Amino acid sequence: MTLKVHHLRPAPGAHTKKTRVGRGEGSKGKTAGRGTKGSGARVQVSARFEGGQTPLFMRLPKLSGFKNNNKVVFQVVNLDRIASLFPQGGTIDPDTLADAGAIRRGQPVKVLGTGELGGVKVDVQAHAFSKSALEKIGAAGGSTTQI
Numbered sequence: 001m002t003l004k005v006h007h008l009r010p011a012p013g014a015h016t017k018k019t020r021v022g023r024g025e026g027s028k029g030k031t032a033g034r035g036t037k038g039s040g041a042r043v044q045v046s047a048r049f050e051g052g053q054t055p056l057f058m059r060l061p062k063l064s065g066f067k068n069n070n071k072v073v074f075q076v077v078n079l080d081r082i083a084s085l086f087p088q089g090g091t092i093d094p095d096t097l098a099d100a101g102a103i104r105r106g107q108p109v110k111v112l113g114t115g116e117l118g119g120v121k122v123d124v125q126a127h128a129f130s131k132s133a134l135e136k137i138g139a140a141g142g143s144t145t146q147i
Contacts, residue, residue, distance in 0.1 A: 075103040090123070113136050
């Protein structure tokens with residue numbers, strides 16, 4: 001005899017009938033799995049109800065402050081980092097900084113004035129500059145362009 005799909009049956013005991021509670025004394029009737037007496041036996045009580053005790057959501061502290069969705073987070077690059085990555089100088093923009101591994105791509109860049117350029121002329125393009133960075137780049141003979 002060949003095995004066919006319509007001959008397949010579940011293993012014995014694999015499917016048990018659903019117990020229908022509360023349908024008479026002979027089949028899980030009476031309390032129907034709710035125990036005896038009390039509000040849980042008589043009515044549906046929500047899981048968060050703590051019997052009159054101050055609920056957990058009221059005991060916990062509230063969130064403080066707020067999140068500013070318009071905040072701009074800059075990738076920062078200092079002048080000493082620029083001087084070490086580009087000792088020959090030249091034109092520097094966010095793409096060249098990302099290629100050099102100084103910043104992550106696709107985020108605004110701010111140049112800060114920590115360190116010295118060492119007299120190297122650089123033409124920097126960035127989204128923001130600190131005052132000290134503007135002064136030091138200008139003093140070294142370079143230029144700054146805000147994107």
